[in-house]
Amino acid sequence: MVAVPVIRTRPRRGDERARSVATGGPGDPLVDRFGRVHRDLRISLTDRCSLRCTYCMPEQGNEWLARTSILTVDEIERVARVAAASGITTFRLTGGEPLLRPDIVEVVRRLSAIRTPGGAAIDLAMTTNGIRLAELLEPLRAAGLGRLNISIDTLDPVRFRELTRRDRLDEVLAGIAAAAASDLRPLKLNAVAMRGVNDDALIDLVDFALAHDAQLRFIEQMPLDAGHTWDRASMVTRSEILDALSTRWRLTPVPGRGGAPAEKWALDGGPATVGVIASVTAPFCGDCDRLRLTADGQLRNCLFSPGEYDLVPALRGADRTATDTSVDAVLRACIAGKLPGHAIDDPSFLQPTRGMNAIGG
Template sequence: MAAVPVMLATRRPDAASDEAVPASGPLIDTHGRVHRDLRISLTDRCSLRCTYCMPEQGNEWLARASILTLDEIERVARVAASIGISTFRLTGGEPLLRPDIVDVVRRLATIEGPRGPVELAMTTNGIRLPDFLPGMIDAGLDRLNISIDTLRPDRFRELTRRDRLDDVLAGIAAAAASDLRPLKLNAVAMRGVNEDELVDLVSFALDHDAELRFIEQMPLDAGHTWSREHMVTREEILETLATRWSLTPLPGRGGAPAERFLLDGGPATVGVIASVTAPFCGDCDRLRLTADGQLRNCLFSTTEFDLMPILRPSTGSGTGTGSGTGTGSGTGEAGVDEMDAGIERMLRTCVHRKLPGHAINDPSFLQPARGMNAIGG
């Protein structure tokens, strides 16, 4: 498989646009949303080939030279924390495929912002958790989300194109045996695939002292085959769960993506992330950093903000997608203060240009060129 750059529209701060971008204060956009959450993708590669995310063959991986180093990730994270980011979530692809994953956790877990230490979370398919979880916990990992869309081996093979369900279940068991709480399990609800397992998935989560979070299928597959007909909606999910449990909405959602409900009065809960039928864009507080150094202010954005000319001023963009010279010196001798200032300007510009919503339900909506594995959750 060829390693090629991903071609997208990229942005850099310029004199005209910088005039309106706040130079200090919280990371706040023009719609009043304060940003506190940075999703950091560590790789676009994955050990599964889920049909709603990636094709089985012909994937065009990011060039290895374009992937951010641990030093670069830490630098961006420290600047982000200094201006208000209080949660980092490590994603992919599959973050546990990164060979230095324990060191990534250890370095990021030491970062503090104005309000104290950051919270460090991870989303994973769980396959390599038994090997890495003890080290990551010792290194400072705080929370964990594990993806599990079906409990049936035949369906798992068909959905992921890999026979790895036992490995995922072993990873969930390792997480359940640890002290990491809350533990969350994520499931994408799909018509004709797993809509008859919704109750079973919640029961499985409860048996592992975890919260199941159902996710409406979103238009983020690399093959652009998403259709509304295949999506199980929020209302359908809740109607199905109501056949087994009474559901009581929990208040105080804030910027969290999931609506949460008490099961039979609690304390057990279930969550629903309804990005398509009940968007929560008005409270979104998230930014994303791709594995190749692009900032994204929305999961569905068609524009990215290129950090590579700042992080690698002597070589320019590591992705080949840059739209200008960047904000680094271009000499390879940019000082630490200048580099950090450039990162901060890009973070602030990215947030400042965030749109009010993703517009999935608008006829003009365009699916992002990247698949979910290359964007990072």
């Protein structure tokens, strides 16, 4: 018997989940009701982090997921293989901070061995804060990691300490230097643009990225902090970011974005580029091809979704012979319930209960 997907949700006006129907079966493409074909699975490995960024987590009082609820390597691999069989071609490992997971190299080794139905290798990427990267980069590379995104919001030690509540900038910079010296490309550096924190240093961040053969990607601050303190009025917008960069470089839009979250601009004609992820002021929901798996086995069809689809019964239920079919059924139910957009500008929008560290970036 195929497990019935369990949906954990809070109601939202305009939610069409009740009218959604999962279609297809194992091996069929993961296509939602709006024709979006899903090819990207973000896999969170832990909700824990070595930093306490103000836009993500409170400094104290965090309620961590129970250790027993965290998916094992076998369970992660099982979900990934089912997803790859139905057209997922990219796995991105996230957290929290994925490098805090003791078996991170084994996770990478297992996932890098997965192939698409046509025999192609999976695109395996990781988003990290860079702490521990200098010591783990070579084992991760040998295990099959393909590329990296590293978060760096400021280069100023005092601002870094105030923003992250930790004095670990030197470790982050060492991780970035190690990545730049490796052959993992493209290398991307992520920076959340924040008023009064780094909005006066956007050009400096791009210069730093260029010096490390990396692309800087600015991210509009999103309503995903665990403390629910996000204020749109204090957010640095896509338009403001581009205006600031235009004082230094001639920006030319790069075509062919596809389902990528970042718009790219060539700097002075290229080849160097800069990206902007404008989830709030210029959402790209119409081309979204992503699903998210939380560290405790919940599927999410949108970063801002109020609902989750529980994979744990399919992974840990008694009927192991139906596991793959059951996992596929939950994947398809999640896809079928996906809305056309995140509706941040709608009065009915509810910020997710989980913070970014527990959802996975």
